[in-house]
Amino acid sequence: MSGNTRHQVIKHLLAELPRGAPFDLAILESFGVSPQLAASYAESGWLVRLAQGVYAFPNDDFDVNGALRFLQGKVTGLHVGGKSALALQGVRHNLAAREILVLWGDTRFVLPTWFTTRFPSRYVNARLFDWPNDTLAGKTLYTPPGQPAGLQVSMPERAVLELLYETGTRESLEEARNLFDGLRSPRKDVIGHLLACCTSVKAVRLFLTWARETEVVDVDTLLEQYPVRTGSNKRWMSRLDDGTLLSLKPHG
Numbered sequence: 001m002s003g004n005t006r007h008q009v010i011k012h013l014l015a016e017l018p019r020g021a022p023f024d025l026a027i028l029e030s031f032g033v034s035p036q037l038a039a040s041y042a043e044s045g046w047l048v049r050l051a052q053g054v055y056a057f058p059n060d061d062f063d064v065n066g067a068l069r070f071l072q073g074k075v076t077g078l079h080v081g082g083k084s085a086l087a088l089q090g091v092r093h094n095l096a097a098r099e100i101l102v103l104w105g106d107t108r109f110v111l112p113t114w115f116t117t118r119f120p121s122r123y124v125n126a127r128l129f130d131w132p133n134d135t136l137a138g139k140t141l142y143t144p145p146g147q148p149a150g151l152q153v154s155m156p157e158r159a160v161l162e163l164l165y166e167t168g169t170r171e172s173l174e175e176a177r178n179l180f181d182g183l184r185s186p187r188k189d190v191i192g193h194l195l196a197c198c199t200s201v202k203a204v205r206l207f208l209t210w211a212r213e214t215e216v217v218d219v220d221t222l223l224e225q226y227p228v229r230t231g232s233n234k235r236w237m238s239r240l241d242d243g244t245l246l247s248l249k250p251h252g
Contacts (some may be wrong), residue, residue, distance in 0.1 A: 006037065006040070009031070009032055009033060009037070010041060010046050012031060012032075013028070013031050013033060014046075014057070016031065017031065017057075019057060019060045019062070020060070020062050020063065020066040021056075021062050021066030021067060021069060021070050022050055022054050022055065022056045022062065022066075022067060022070045022114075023054075023055055023056070023070070024053050024054055024055070024070075025038060025053045028055065035053075038055060042055065045058060046058070048060075050112075050114035051112050051113070051114050054112070054114065064101065064118075064119045065147070065148045065151055066148075067115055067118070067119065068080070068103075068151060069148070069150050069151060071111075071115065072150070072152060075105045075106075075107060075109045076105065076106040076107050077104070077105050077106030077107070077137070078103060078104070078105040078106075078109075078152065079103070079104055079105070079141050079152035079153060079154055080101070080102070080103060080104075080151070080152070080153045080154065081102055081103065081104035081124065081153075081154045081158070081159060081162045082102040082104070082124070082154070082159055082162035082163045082165075082166060082171070083102050083159075083163050083166075083171060083175075083179065084099070084100075084101050084102040084103075085102070085153045085154040085155075085156075085158075085159035085162070086156060086159045086160065086163065086179055086182075086183075087099070088144050088147065088153055089144050089153075089156055089159070090182075091156065091179055091182040091183060091184075092179075092182070093175065093178040093179050093182060094175070094178070098120055099120075100120050100121060100122055101119055101120065101121035101122075102121070102122060102124065102162075102166075103121055103122070103123045103124065104123070104124045104125070104126075104154070104162060105123060105124075105125055106125070107125060108125050109123055109125065110123070111123050122170075124162070124166070126165065127199060128161065128162065128165050128198060128199060128200055128203070129194065129197045129198055129199065130197045130198075130199050131197060132197060136193055136194075136197070139190075140154065140155050140157065140158040140190065140194065141153065141154060141155065141158070142155055155190065156183060156186060157186045157187060157190040157191040157194055158190075158194055160179075160180065160183055160186070160207065161194055161195075161198055161200075161203050161204075161207065163176055163179060163180075164176060164180075164200070164202070164203035164206045164207055165200045165202070165203045167202070167203075167206060167240075168202075168238070168240035168241060168242075168244070168246060169240075169241055172242065173240060173242075173244055173246070176206075177210065180210045180214070180216075181214060183214075183216055184216075185216070186216060186217055188217060188218075188221075188222060188225075191207075191217065191222070192222055192225060192226035192228070193226065195207065195208075195222070195226060195228040195229065196226045196227050196228055196229065197229070198229055199229070201229070201230065201231040201236050202236065202238065202246070202248070204228060204229055204230055204231075205230060205231070205236055205248035205249070205250065205252065206248060207252075208222075208223075208228070208230070208251055208252030209248055209249070209252040210252075211252060212252040219251070219252050223251060230250045230251060231250065232250070233250050234250070235247055235248065235249055235250075236248045236250075
C-alpha cells in the first residue's frame with residue numbers, strides 16, 4: 001500500500017469512527033485497516049495500542065461507559081451489577097472517592113489491564129440464577145434513565161440479590177444493610193421470579209429477613225405466590241470474613 005493510500009485510509013478512519021470508546025481489529029478491518037496496517041499506524045502515532053488487537057485514538061479520553069459498551073461486545077452477559085448498579089439508580093451509602101466498579105458476566109473473564117488502570121473495577125462470574133429461560137435474564141437488565149444507550153445495568157431487584165450474594169465476602173454486612181434500607185418498592189413479580197431461581201441460600205434468606213424487618217415487601221404473600229429457594233428448614237449459619245456469625249431462618 002502506497003503512503004498516499006495509507007494516508008487516505010487513516011483520514012477516512014479519523015473522520016468516520018466515533019470517539020469515546022476503544023475499538024478492535026474487526027472494526028478496523030471494516031474500514032480497510034489490516035492488523036499490519038493498524039500496527040503501523042500505532043508505530044506512527046495515529047493510533048494507540050491498548051492491548052493486542054485493541055486500539056484507541058490518541059488523546060481520546062474515553063469514559064467508562066464507552067469502554068463498557070466495547071467490553072459488552074466481548075463478554076456474554078457483561079453488565080454493571082450489585083452495589084454499582086444500585087448506585088446508578090440512586091441507592092447509595094458512603095460512596096468512596098473512587099468507588100470500585102462491580103461488573104458481572106456469564107463467562108469467566110479477566111478484565112483487561114487497560115480497563116482496570118483507568119477504571120478501578122472487579123468482575124464477578126457466579127451462577128447466581130438458574131434461569132428458566134433466556135427471557136427473565138434479559139428482562140432484568142436495562143439502561144437506567146440518564147445513562148448512555150446500550151449500557152447494560154441490573155435492575156434494582158436483581159442488583160440487590162447480587163449485592164447480598166457478595167455480603168460478608170466482598171461487601172460488609174453493615175454496608176449491605178444500609179443499601180438494602182435504601183431500596184424502594186421492589187416489584188413483587190420481578191423479585192418473586194428472581195428469588196425462585198436464585199441459587200444462593202444466603203442471598204435469598206438475607207433478602208427475606210431484611211424485607212420482613214423493613215416491610216419493603218410482604219414476605220408471607222411472596223412465599224405463598226412464588227417457589228422461593230430457601231433451602232432446608234434449618235437455620236443457615238456461616239462465619240463471615242470479618243468474624244461475624246450470620247444466622248438466617250428459612251423464611252426470614
